[in-house]
Amino acid sequence: MEPCDPGQLGQTLLTGLLTLQKHTTTNTIVYRQRDPFWCTRVVTGCTDGVGKAYAFELAKRKMNLVLISRTEEKLQLLAREIESKHAVKTAVITADFSKGQAIAREIELKLKGMQIGILVNNVGKQYTYPMYVGEVPEQELWDIININVGATTLMTRIVLPQMLLRKKGAVVNVSSSSELQPLPLMTVYAATKAYIRSFSEALRVEYQSEGITVQHLSPFFINTKMNAFSHRLQENSLLVPDAPTYAENAIDTLGRVSHSTGYWAHGLQYFFTMIPPVLVRTYVGAVMNHVFRKDYMHNVKPQMSFL
Numbered sequence: 001m002e003p004c005d006p007g008q009l010g011q012t013l014l015t016g017l018l019t020l021q022k023h024t025t026t027n028t029i030v031y032r033q034r035d036p037f038w039c040t041r042v043v044t045g046c047t048d049g050v051g052k053a054y055a056f057e058l059a060k061r062k063m064n065l066v067l068i069s070r071t072e073e074k075l076q077l078l079a080r081e082i083e084s085k086h087a088v089k090t091a092v093i094t095a096d097f098s099k100g101q102a103i104a105r106e107i108e109l110k111l112k113g114m115q116i117g118i119l120v121n122n123v124g125k126q127y128t129y130p131m132y133v134g135e136v137p138e139q140e141l142w143d144i145i146n147i148n149v150g151a152t153t154l155m156t157r158i159v160l161p162q163m164l165l166r167k168k169g170a171v172v173n174v175s176s177s178s179e180l181q182p183l184p185l186m187t188v189y190a191a192t193k194a195y196i197r198s199f200s201e202a203l204r205v206e207y208q209s210e211g212i213t214v215q216h217l218s219p220f221f222i223n224t225k226m227n228a229f230s231h232r233l234q235e236n237s238l239l240v241p242d243a244p245t246y247a248e249n250a251i252d253t254l255g256r257v258s259h260s261t262g263y264w265a266h267g268l269q270y271f272f273t274m275i276p277p278v279l280v281r282t283y284v285g286a287v288m289n290h291v292f293r294k295d296y297m298h299n300v301k302p303q304m305s306f307l
């Protein structure tokens with residue numbers, strides 16, 4: 001049997017304890033006084049799901065934001081909503097990360113002169129539904145690689161020099177529990193998230209002595225449009241929280257644990273998931289994705305063709 005990493009297990013339990021502690025001690029002012037990162041926060045993929053919830057949660061804690069996503073109207077709407085609700089400053093950058101390196105140059109220019117305290121590399125793309133690799137349109141595969149791997153890598157490279165100068169900053173990389181083992185029918189998505197884990201862990205060793213915090217988040221399922229392929233993942237439950245619940249929990253772990261699922265119930269799920277060996281987990285993942293594929297074929301696809 002594959003041994004359970006005691007360090008990660010400890011961090012998982014700590015995440016749960018921090019969540020409990022939050023309900024008794026944390027309020028905005030206390031958090032700000034302890035906040036070691038200050039300055040502006042950048043959130044990618046922020047007009048929906050986890051990114052949007054992260055943006056709101058950071059604004060609630062009185063942090064100014066740079067919002068980066070692909071849909072201009074959604075960005076403008078979000079910026080207005082955040083500013084009016086939370087009295088913080090926002091800036092928006094419209095960027096389609098599927099366009100690759102050229103977009104990174106544009107973002108770098110627009111971020112020039114801003115002091116970035118935290119970068120939340122949240123943007124991510126998943127298959128439309130669980131598919132065999134040969135079924136996924138070539139463009140979709142290439143977009144997933146550009147968005148999940150390229151954006152995180154290049155965004156990090158953009159903010160590192162100024163964080164190094166100040167000897168202060170945090171990079172939060174939103175990965176996925178799909179990186180815990182290969183995941184058939186979501187093969188490429190899971191592989192990109194395995195990259196994010198490796199990238200985060202090596203980056204941390206490179207820069208931790210320079211005052212830069214690198215956090216890797218591995219959530220299990222969250223109720224967002226990313227999982228629209230299955231009705232089972234579109235209902236809130238203990239194991240499938242909505243995005244605001246997830247973000248509120250995950251933000252509390254920053255600066256405290258370097259790897260986390262970000263949400264206490266996912267921490268328990270992580271513990272039980274890691275007990276069987278990789279091969280067993282891979283097969284269980286395949287079975288699970290066949291169920292989701294059927295959900296899509298029977299429920300979602302017929303509705304889409306009807307429209």
Ligand SMILES: NC(=O)c1ccc[n+]([C@@H]2O[C@H](COP(=O)([O-])OP(=O)(O)OC[C@H]3O[C@@H](n4cnc5c(N)ncnc54)[C@H](OP(=O)(O)O)[C@@H]3O)[C@@H](O)[C@H]2O)c1
Pocket residue numbers: 044045046047048049050051052068069070071074095096097098099122123124125147174175176177218219220221222223224225226227243
């Ligand atoms: N949901 C889950 O169950 C789950 C589980 C584990 C990990 N995660 C990870 O969590 C992160 C957020 O996922 P989510 O569920 O919140 O996703 P989501 O609901 O699909 O939202 C994705 C966000 O990214 C933006 N976006 C998509 N493609 C983009 C592109 N090419 N360029 C710029 N922005 C783009 C979207 O913009 P629009 O508003 O214009 O669509 C949206 O704001 C991802 O990294 C994902 O892999 C999610």
